Every structure is written in C-alpha cells, then in structure tokens.
Amino acid sequence: MRILVRNAIVVTMNGNDEVLERGALVTEGNRIAFVGPAERAPAGPFDRTVEGERLIALPGMINAHCHSAANLVRGMMASKPLEIWRAYYRASLRGMGDDDFYASALLGGMEMLKNGATTVLDHFFGNQAGRFMGAGAAVQAMRDLGLRHVVALTLSDKNYEDTIPLDPSTSAGVSDEIRRISASEVKAANTWLEECEAFIEAFHAPEKLTTACPGPSAVQRCTDELLIGSADLARARQLPLHIHLAETKAQAILGRQVYGASLLSHLDSIGVLGANVSLAHSIWIEDEDINLLAARGGTPVHNPASNLRIGSGLAKIREFLRAGVNVALGTDGSASNDGQNMFEAVRLTALIHNQAGTDFRHWVKPLQALEMATRNGARALALDAGVLAPGKLADVVLLRRDVAAFTPLNDVVSQLVFCENGSSVDTVIVNGDFVVEHGRLLKIDEDEVLRLARRARMRLDPSIQSEMAAAAAMEPSLSEMYFRVFGK
Numbered sequence: 001m002r003i004l005v006r007n008a009i010v011v012t013m014n015g016n017d018e019v020l021e022r023g024a025l026v027t028e029g030n031r032i033a034f035v036g037p038a039e040r041a042p043a044g045p046f047d048r049t050v051e052g053e054r055l056i057a058l059p060g061m062i063n064a065h066c067h068s069a070a071n072l073v074r075g076m077m078a079s080k081p082l083e084i085w086r087a088y089y090r091a092s093l094r095g096m097g098d099d100d101f102y103a104s105a106l107l108g109g110m111e112m113l114k115n116g117a118t119t120v121l122d123h124f125f126g127n128q129a130g131r132f133m134g135a136g137a138a139v140q141a142m143r144d145l146g147l148r149h150v151v152a153l154t155l156s157d158k159n160y161e162d163t164i165p166l167d168p169s170t171s172a173g174v175s176d177e178i179r180r181i182s183a184s185e186v187k188a189a190n191t192w193l194e195e196c197e198a199f200i201e202a203f204h205a206p207e208k209l210t211t212a213c214p215g216p217s218a219v220q221r222c223t224d225e226l227l228i229g230s231a232d233l234a235r236a237r238q239l240p241l242h243i244h245l246a247e248t249k250a251q252a253i254l255g256r257q258v259y260g261a262s263l264l265s266h267l268d269s270i271g272v273l274g275a276n277v278s279l280a281h282s283i284w285i286e287d288e289d290i291n292l293l294a295a296r297g298g299t300p301v302h303n304p305a306s307n308l309r310i311g312s313g314l315a316k317i318r319e320f321l322r323a324g325v326n327v328a329l330g331t332d333g334s335a336s337n338d339g340q341n342m343f344e345a346v347r348l349t350a351l352i353h354n355q356a357g358t359d360f361r362h363w364v365k366p367l368q369a370l371e372m373a374t375r376n377g378a379r380a381l382a383l384d385a386g387v388l389a390p391g392k393l394a395d396v397v398l399l400r401r402d403v404a405a406f407t408p409l410n411d412v413v414s415q416l417v418f419c420e421n422g423s424s425v426d427t428v429i430v431n432g433d434f435v436v437e438h439g440r441l442l443k444i445d446e447d448e449v450l451r452l453a454r455r456a457r458m459r460l461d462p463s464i465q466s467e468m469a470a471a472a473a474m475e476p477s478l479s480e481m482y483f484r485v486f487g488k
C-alpha cells in the first residue's frame with residue numbers, strides 16, 4: 001500500500017528534532033518513502049491520501065517494558081512495596097490459561113494502540129501450565145491487533161527464597177508457601193534455554209511483527225549459567241535481551257551480598273551487558289553503574305507510573321541523560337500501573353524528575369521525554385523505527401490538533417508531552433497498514449476485546465481469590481524485610 005499524508009504538522013524526532021509545519025509523509029509497503037515539505041511530496045497515485053490540515057504526525061511510540069498477562073487485575077492491587085505486591089501479582093497469574101493470556105494481551109494492546117504506541121516489549125511471564133508459559137497466546141493477540149511486538153520470554157532458575165534478602169528466622173512461618181512457589185516455577189538453566197530457543201524458533205518473524213528474544217527475569221533471579229546462556233542466544237541470533245535491574249533497594253542489597261558487586265557490574269563481569277541489552281527500572285544502581293551503561297551502550301527502561309504506584313524509588317534519569325545513556329520508556333504491567341498509556345509515561349517522565357534543590361538546568365526536557373518514548377526505544381530494541389524519515393518502518397501516529405490540548409498551538413512538542421493524554425489519537429499506521437482510524441481499532445472489534453477480558457476475569461475469579469489469600473501468609477515476613485532494608 002502507498003499512503004500520502006499531506007499538510008500535517010510532522011514531528012519527525014530525527015537527529016535534528018525537525019518539526020515540519022506543513023509537511024508530507026509517504027509510505028510504500030512497510031517503510032516510509034518520503035518526509036518533507038508538502039510542496040515537495042512525490043506524485044501519486046496513492047492508495048490512500050490523508051488530508052492533514054487538522055493533524056499532527058508523530059512516530060509511533062515504543063512501550064519498552066510491560067507484562068501483557070497483567071491487564072486483567074488492573075486497579076486491584078494495594079499500593080505496597082514491590083516484594084509484597086509481587087507475591088499477590090504472581091498469585092493472580094497462576095490460574096490463567098491461553099484464552100486468558102490472549103484476552104489480557106488484547107486488552108493491553110488495544111489500549112496502547114489507541115493511545116499512540118505502535119510497538120511493545122512484552123516481558124512475558126505467565127505460569128508453567130502451558131507451553132512457553134502462555135506466551136504464544138500473547139503473540140497471537142498482538143498479531144491480531146496489528147501491534148508490533150518484541151516478546152522477551154521471562155527466564156528464572158533460582159528458588160524464590162534465594163532471590164530476596166528474607167530473614168531466615170521470620171520466614172519460617174511462610175516456608176510452605178515459598179516452597180510451593182519455588183517447586184512450581186524453577187527449572188534447570190539448560191531446560192530454560194532450550195525452551196527459549198524453541199520459543200524463538202516458533203515465533204520470531206519480523207514480517208509478522210514479532211521479535212522473540214530471551215528475557216531473564218532479573219540478575220538475582222538467575223544463575224550465571226542462565227544469564228550467560230541467554231546472552232549467547234541473543235547474540236548468536238542478533239536479538240535484543242531484556243531484563244529487570246535493581247528495581248528495589250532489597251534487590252540491590254541482595255546483589256551486594258551474593259556477588260560482592262552491584263547487580264549491573266556483575267552482569268558486566270560475566271559478559272552479558274551490551275548494546276542489545278535493555279534493563280527495566282535500573283533504580284537502585286551505584287554511581288559507577290551509570291558510566292558502565294554509557295560505555296557498554298545498554299538501555300535503562302524507565303517506568304514512572306509503576307515506580308510511583310509501588311514506591312520503588314526515583315530512577316536517576318537526569319544523571320543517565322547527562323552521561324549520554326540511552327533511556328527508553330515503558331508503562332510496566334497493569335498490575336503496577338493500572339493502564340498501558342504511553343502519553344502518561346511521557347508526561348510523568350517530564351514531571352517527576354523536577355525535584356526541588358536539584359540542578360534545574362538538567363531537569364528532563366519535554367523533547368527528551370518524547371525521545372525516550374520514540375527513537376530511544378527503537379534503538380534499545382534494534383528496530384528501524386521511532387523516527388519519521390525515509391527508510392524507517394512505517395509506524396506513524398496521527399493526532400487531531402483541533403482539540404483543547406493543542407489550542408492555541410504554542411509549542412507542539414511541549415503540548416504533546418504536557419497537554420496530550422492519548423485522547424487526540426485519530427489514526428495509527430503500523431508496518432504501512434492502518435490499524436486505528438477515527439480513534440477506533442480496525443482489525444478487531446473493540447467490544448469483543450472488552451467482552452473477552454470481562455469473561456476471562458470472571459472465569460479466573462476463584463483462582464485469584466484463593467491464590468491471593470495464600471499469598472497473604474507471606475506478607476508479614478516481606479514487610480519485615482522491607483522495614484529492615486530501610487532501617488526502620
């Protein structure tokens with residue numbers, strides 16, 4: 001298909017951060033063929049011409065960290081620190097089957113597309129009942145929506161009790177629950193690696209919008225054998241590798257205890273850290289870790305809503321930017337965010353780092369926040385996207401500008417960041433194909449998505465109730481750990 005968008009404001013997000021006041025954009029097949037002033041647009045014929053007088057064109061945003069299985073429990077979790085929250089969240093996943101993973105991924109993917117994201121990194125974790133933990137159902141959902149997706153299969157081969165600094169004496173009362181979790185989730189490193197390779201074989205297909213890659217859960221949740229094996233697998237196939245890093249202080253403390261080094265420097269010492277590695281959160285890192293990230297080219301992925309919701313801490317985004325580190329943005333899962341709206345992530349990023357007493361000259365600028373959501377995310381995932389320029393993948397979002405958010409139009413980038421909430425998204429093009437028009441999905445019925453999600457949640461209710469009640473037994477020891485870590 002050949003598409004022309006003309007007379008729109010084109011926010012290119014290219015290296016010069018060019019904004020074209022009356023721009024044109026042409027796509028051919030799945031690539032962008034032209035971006036420039038409208039009067040210089042190539043001649044037709046075109047399969048579709050979009051009149052852009054009332055539109056703003058932006059590269060499709062890249063949600064660089066989420067968990068697609070979490071969408072059915074949005075709004076349900078108490079605001080509690082990660083280790084407590086996670087016990088309940090993991091419990092909520094245990095009864096899920098393929099239909100539930102499909103419905104959950106469909107719901108989150110719909111929300112992303114309708115709010116201007118065209119690519120997602122799904123750090124997929126389901127449960128051990130199904131093949132690939134259920135990741136195949138999530139891939140199918142995102143293909144059905146027309147959402148580009150990088151699915152990083154979560155791998156973890158350590159017993160739960162060895163992944164957090166629990167006090168052995170106080171954890172005695174919950175050991176049954178801990179043993180149950182470990183028994184149901186732990187496999188040997190080589191079994192995980194074989195499974196991950198089979199997953200990549202089965203699903204990796206960029207022409208179908210799917211990148212499949214390894215996603216070791218977190219440094220402290222994996223043996224070195226599994227981390228190194230994952231890195232080798234990613235490198236051999238030129239794939240990204242995604243991992244959680246230092247989301248909480250408890251994790252950082254455990255890293256020091258186990259490795260005698262920061263979690264990141266341990267990852268580097270075993271040869272895993274590289275430009276293909278993206279690291280969700282990266283909050284409780286040490287000063288030298290910032291230089292290490294800059295030197296190796298790894299990308300921290302900032303998830304501001306989730307960090308606030310479960311009180312994980314404030315990532316050192318100002319310091320990352322000053323050191324030239326590539327920072328990407330994500331929503332994280334809906335169990336710790338409650339939604340999948342990238343405009344919210346962008347706005348929070350441009351707000352929460354403006355802290356009294358810090359050097360205001362290094363506060364996150366609106367353009368920097370938007371870069372994180374577009375071209376930085378593409379770089380992290382090695383996707384030829386995130387910029388409106390010839391040769392790039394044709395992933396484009398068109399927003400209405402005849403709305404309050406852009407009236408009067410003072411500064412389009414600043415208003416995209418501070419005024420827009422996703423509601424102005426009119427048209428979304430992914431891989432050269434229309435997937436949203438007039439704010440509605442084209443490839444799948446929105447009411448059907450909602451119906452499937454409601455039905456899955458109802459079916460899961462008995463399991464969610466009983467598993468979460470069992471998880472409650474662990475809360476006292478996890479609370480004790482939290483207060484001990486923070487010296488309270």
Ligand SMILES: [Zn+2]
Binds near residue numbers: 065066244280333
């Ligand atoms: Zn996460």
